[in-house]
Amino acid sequence: MDKRLEPVPELFPEPVRAAVRELLAVQGDRVEELRLRAGCRAGWVTAGREIYLGGPNLPLVTADLLSEVVRRxxxxxVYAVQEQLRKGYLILPGGHRLGLCGTAAVEEGHVKTIRGYQALALRLAGERTGCADPVISFVRSCPSSTLILGPPGAGKTTVLRDLVRQSSDRLGRRVGMVDERGELAACRDGLPQLNVGRYTDVLTGFPKAEGIELLLRTMAPEWIALDEITAAEDVEAIDRAAYCGVRFFATAHAACVADLSGRPVYRRLLENRIFENVALIRPDRSIVCERMDDGLQQAGRSGIDSGCLALDRLSCRFASAPDP
Amino acid sequence: MELMAGEVSFAATPFAPLCRRAGEGRSGAVHKFFNGLAREAEKPDFAQAGMTRRVCAEAALSLPKSALSALERLFDGFGCFDREGQLRQFRLAAAELERLSGELSRQMEGRCRTCEVLGLTAGTAVLVMVL
Structure with a gap:
């Protein structure tokens, strides 16, 4: 079993623990997620499909089991992770993420925490060395801020991590990383548990806007890496930092550039041409890299419903299909 | 207690490293007690109920019943609260232990005086017999 997966079985009481340990020992690199729902059989996800965990004798998941997993x-x-609980996830040793579903405990209109868990989704962090090869080749020829797009579960974080690692190790660039949720580097006691390169400085747990300001003030990065730009203040901070000459690697949930241009949060980024490169992860995990030139931005602004870019206008195209 | 409250308040330190931090610089049974708590929390099948009593026994930490109860209330339910709740638990435990400590001090004082008087009486009696 991969060393990063060793803490995973310890989250579960017996007999689920034994089933998880066996699964990870035999199929560790194929397992993308573990899924537990109260009243149902536990399952695991590979290549987008969900399969039952263990044999038919494995007891159904209970609410008590879900609570015990969260406690572990x-x-x-609880006081150490209350902010994460409020947002519905926990980051685990090894960079794995536990998503929580349950009943919200609301105070004065704000979610304070989640209780009465109904379902848990344990997404296993994966390092795929070389999955960002097409992107790094593109960035070498066009060294501009690069936005990685893809739907949820496409592997954007995995590609971003490898991109940062290669920029740091192969190109010798000084990269500052704002790892807000601890998924990129999975630092524990100061040590990244996932390889992000030897010239990478990591801020863990910082909100992106604050992290960007701090990196600019103290660490003199050449590139800044962020995962999932979702908020207007993130976009503002990126905009400000771009004028200081720093370039960015970032990810966003979108099927294509046209998708982005329909959302007010991203319009500023597109209009100011902060990201000149786009790496699009397709459902088959192939990566298409291209320049976000005026023509593509025009396509984005007019909201073409083709669901993808005007491929005949690509200046450069790479495709690589990492293992599912 | 203050150290632990500080760690929770400012660094949100989880239970096992918090106990190890509390045991640093201590010696004997107190050091063993905190290290024992940390070891319990790191076990695969951590059973928090009854943990304090078990660890006290292993560390040969001899405490009055009421002090043990106060520690049980704090550690057997540790980590089940949000930050404010956990700090409140610390304050309650600290207040209870301080109260018990005050009581013990008064009892000790009383016993010391009794011993002093007994000692003086015995000494006088011996002197009288000799004379």
Missing amino acids: ASGYA
């Missing part, structure tokens, strides 16, 4: 995942210290 929190290190028996």
